Amino acid sequence: MTISKGHRVPLGLFLLLCLNLLLAPAVQAATSVAESRFSAYTITLLGLVTLCLCVYLFVVIFQPERF
Amino acid sequence: MKTTKTRQERKHTPKVKNTGIYTRAFKQAFVKLDPRNMLKNPVMFLVWVGTIVTALVTIEPNLFGVTPDNNPRLFNGLITIILFLTLIFANFAEAVAEGRGKAQADSLRATKSDVVARKLLPDGSIQEVNSATLRRGDQIKVIAGDVIPADGEVIAGVASVDESAITGESAPVLKQPGTDIASSVTGGTRINSDELTIRVTSDPGQGFIDRMIALVEGASRTKTPNEIALTVLLAVLTQVFLVVIVTLPTVSVYVKSPVSIAVLIALLVALIPTTIGGLLSAIGIAGMDRVAQFNVIATSGRAVEACGDINTLVLDKTGTITLGNRMAEEFIPVKGHSLNEVAQISLASSIFDETPEGKSIVKLAESLGAKLSFNPTNAAGIEFSAKTRMSGIDLPNGVEIRKGAVDAIKGFVRSRNGQLTPELDAAYERVSKLGGTPLAICQNDDIYGVIYLKDIIKPGIKERFDQMRRMGIKTVMLTGDNRLTASVIAEEAGVDDFIAEATPEDKIEVIRSEQAQGKLVAMTGDGTNDAPALAQANVGVAMNSGTQAAKEAANMVDLDSDPTKLIDIVTIGKQLLITRGALTTFSLANDVAKYFAIIPAIFPGIGVNGLNIMGLASTQSAVLSALIYNALIIPALIPLALTGVKFRPLTADQLLQRNIFIYGLGGVIAPFIAIKIIDVFIVSIGLA
Numbered sequence: 001m002t003i004s005k006g007h008r009v010p011l012g013l014f015l016l017l018c019l020n021l022l023l024a025p026a027v028q029a030a031t032s033v034a035e036s037r038f039s040a041y042t043i044t045l046l047g048l049v050t051l052c053l054c055v056y057l058f059v060v061i062f063q064p065e066r067f
Numbered sequence: 068m069k070t071t072k073t074r075q076e077r078k079h080t081p082k083v084k085n086t087g088i089y090t091r092a093f094k095q096a097f098v099k100l101d102p103r104n105m106l107k108n109p110v111m112f113l114v115w116v117g118t119i120v121t122a123l124v125t126i127e128p129n130l131f132g133v134t135p136d137n138n139p140r141l142f143n144g145l146i147t148i149i150l151f152l153t154l155i156f157a158n159f160a161e162a163v164a165e166g167r168g169k170a171q172a173d174s175l176r177a178t179k180s181d182v183v184a185r186k187l188l189p190d191g192s193i194q195e196v197n198s199a200t201l202r203r204g205d206q207i208k209v210i211a212g213d214v215i216p217a218d219g220e221v222i223a224g225v226a227s228v229d230e231s232a233i234t235g236e237s238a239p240v241l242k243q244p245g246t247d248i249a250s251s252v253t254g255g256t257r258i259n260s261d262e263l264t265i266r267v268t269s270d271p272g273q274g275f276i277d278r279m280i281a282l283v284e285g286a287s288r289t290k291t292p293n294e295i296a297l298t299v300l301l302a303v304l305t306q307v308f309l310v311v312i313v314t315l316p317t318v319s320v321y322v323k324s325p326v327s328i329a330v331l332i333a334l335l336v337a338l339i340p341t342t343i344g345g346l347l348s349a350i351g352i353a354g355m356d357r358v359a360q361f362n363v364i365a366t367s368g369r370a371v372e373a374c375g376d377i378n379t380l381v382l383d384k385t386g387t388i389t390l391g392n393r394m395a396e397e398f399i400p401v402k403g404h405s406l407n408e409v410a411q412i413s414l415a416s417s418i419f420d421e422t423p424e425g426k427s428i429v430k431l432a433e434s435l436g437a438k439l440s441f442n443p444t445n446a447a448g449i450e451f452s453a454k455t456r457m458s459g460i461d462l463p464n465g466v467e468i469r470k471g472a473v474d475a476i477k478g479f480v481r482s483r484n485g486q487l488t489p490e491l492d493a494a495y496e497r498v499s500k501l502g503g504t505p506l507a508i509c510q511n512d513d514i515y516g517v518i519y520l521k522d523i524i525k526p527g528i529k530e531r532f533d534q535m536r537r538m539g540i541k542t543v544m545l546t547g548d549n550r551l552t553a554s555v556i557a558e559e560a561g562v563d564d565f566i567a568e569a570t571p572e573d574k575i576e577v578i579r580s581e582q583a584q585g586k587l588v589a590m591t592g593d594g595t596n597d598a599p600a601l602a603q604a605n606v607g608v609a610m611n612s613g614t615q616a617a618k619e620a621a622n623m624v625d626l627d628s629d630p631t632k633l634i635d636i637v638t639i640g641k642q643l644l645i646t647r648g649a650l651t652t653f654s655l656a657n658d659v660a661k662y663f664a665i666i667p668a669i670f671p672g673i674g675v676n677g678l679n680i681m682g683l684a685s686t687q688s689a690v691l692s693a694l695i696y697n698a699l700i701i702p703a704l705i706p707l708a709l710t711g712v713k714f715r716p717l718t719a720d721q722l723l724q725r726n727i728f729i730y731g732l733g734g735v736i737a738p739f740i741a742i743k744i745i746d747v748f749i750v751s752i753g754l755a
Binding site for chain 2: 036039042043046049050053054056057058060061064065067
């Protein structure tokens with residue numbers, strides 16, 4: 001299936017939030033200090049955004065001409 | 068006498084309205100916040116993401132868990148504002164750099180409008196059509212007062228054309244067919260007198276002005292190899308600091324000194340090289356703009372940057388090293404002829420010669436009292452050709468008078484069974500040793516003497532070549548003159564090497580041989596026969612007065628048609644690379660002070676207070692001071708990024724030492740002082 005350029009960003013965000021749903025409970029379970037359920041979701045989302053930034057920076061490093 | 072302009076005098080951009088550049092740049096700074104634009108700059112994109120996250124924790128300080136900061140909403144809000152200003156300042160720098168190009172594009176666009184063109188039909192009749200319908204190969208007629216509707220080559224007529232719309236030069240230029248340097252016309256220029264028949268050489272939208280608009284506007288700007296390499300370096304550094312910051316919360320929890328998300332983002336932004344990240348594209352655009360200020364249009368930033376790496380300059384002697392128009396200085400009689408006889412024969416030989424040299428011979432002969440002894444209307448002029456290397460006149464009584472290269476005249480005299488004389492060789496040597504061009508003169512089989520054509524070396528050219536040598540650039544002079552004359556001019560001008568009796572093919576040969584040794588070569592040219600060499604050179608600068616072929620082959624076009632500008636362009640290229648290196652050094656050196664400011668402040672409980680050598684008041688004041696410095700240094704360096712680091716003709720090693728001292732050491736010391744001052748100010752107004 002081909003994804004049009006205009007649909008890439010919403011699809012990426014959707015997948016990110018789905019992944020967040022999966023990982024947030026694990027984050028909440030792993031923290032020693034009692035974090036609220038909401039904080040667990042936001043921290044996981046922040047972690048995923050940071051991971052995306054890392055991937056983006058690797059793309060810049062290996063394919064600089066794209067930027 | 069023609070004088071050489073200084074670099075500052077050569078620098079001008081005609082008819083560009085600079086008013087409103089800063090207002091437009093300010094608006095553009097906000098428009099450029101579009102994430103699709105920010106993605107192109109990895110350093111600033113991280114700042115952009117950081118700004119959004121800190122904005123969120125300003126609205127809800129406990130978004131990512133309970134924050135350890137006091138008064139977090141104010142603190143996070145201040146961080147958000149500072150990060151936002153950092154983005155705006157960086158975008159503003161780029162927009163200001165682009166602004167001048169856009170202003171130039173607007174002024175060019177004003178010259179470009181659809182006009183009614185007189186198209187010549189195959190049956191010879193004229194049809195009036197809109198200029199937008201003209202195609203390559205069409206023939207058009209333009210008369211005095213008309214705007215030339217498209218780029219083309221003159222195929223008939225002689226007329227003066229006002230090219231000030233693109234060159235800024237108010238003096239009209241004579242256009243005529245058949246010559247390399249005067250037959251090409253540009254759409255949008257105006258014909259002042261007479262009429263021309265022109266063959267269109269470009270389709271609509273692909274003319275010279277269209278290409279110039281696209282270039283100066285930055286529409287076709289792509290990152291140069293040097294910029295790409297620097298972008299990779301900055302991305303690697305950003306990646307490293309991102310990983311460091313991500314691991315810090317674990318350490319902070321372990322040492323029981325929790326750090327808020329806002330402080331972590333502040334630390335990340337302070338450490339990543341935002342100064343060079345924010346100014347990188349502005350430096351590149353400003354480099355192209357500096358070239359445009361010399362009235363030179365570069366086809367790409369790559370060409371400007373290549374100028375900075377040039378190892379060899381290939382220069383024509385005439386017009387570049389010497390003033391161009393050689394003037395007759397002296398007649399040297401041989402074989403017992405009197406000075407008056409030589410003047411008489413010289414006058415006769417040059418009466419049909421319309422070149423500046425020919426006219427100067429007539430002037431000198433007349434000043435010595437020479438007069439024509441025949442009616443010129445009955446005589447036949449013999450034009451100079453590269454093959455015969457002589458010109459002259461045939462009189463009705465069968466007398467042949469010739470002037471030209473000494474070898475050619477010797478051959479002519481021998482072919483008429485005449486006798487040569489050692490005096491001729493002596494005169495030839497004397498003139499050559501003076502750096503002049505010797506022209507022999509004869510009537511039938513009798514040699515009369517030698518005309519000394521004086522070549523004047525441009526004032527200050529020797530000093531400029533000395534500068535080039537100190538920068539490690541080799542200069543090669545090409546001339547059609549004999550070896551002796553060439554060696555004298557080369558010695559006087561201070562060029563490193565020369566090629567005498569050069570043909571256009573020699574240009575491409577010398578470029579290829581230099582490139583084979585791994586060197587980058589720059590050259591200028593204007594004729595169709597220069598086109599292959601212009602395309603072969605790493606930097607080819609075509610004269611605007613040159614042919615379409617030369618302009619298309621080159622990667623720069625000099626609108627003023629001044630070949631000496633090649634030296635200025637090389638200087639600008641060097642300046643561009645030096646500026647980029649200097650600001651990168653400064654940006655990285657800044658990190659030292661920021662470490663000393665933030666690390667002891669965010670880990671007060673682990674015994675690293677000794678690192679707080681600036682004595683910053685608190686965690687919050689330390690973070691805010693470092694960030695404010697980080698933001699303010701960008702606008703503070705915008706003038707340097709736009710004007711470039713002052714160029715000094717030093718070797719690469721000397722430049723490196725100097726830059727490390729000024730921008731490296733300065734980059735370490737300056738933030739210590741600035742951050743301390745900002746900290747004192749913040750505490751005094753009670754912000755932290």
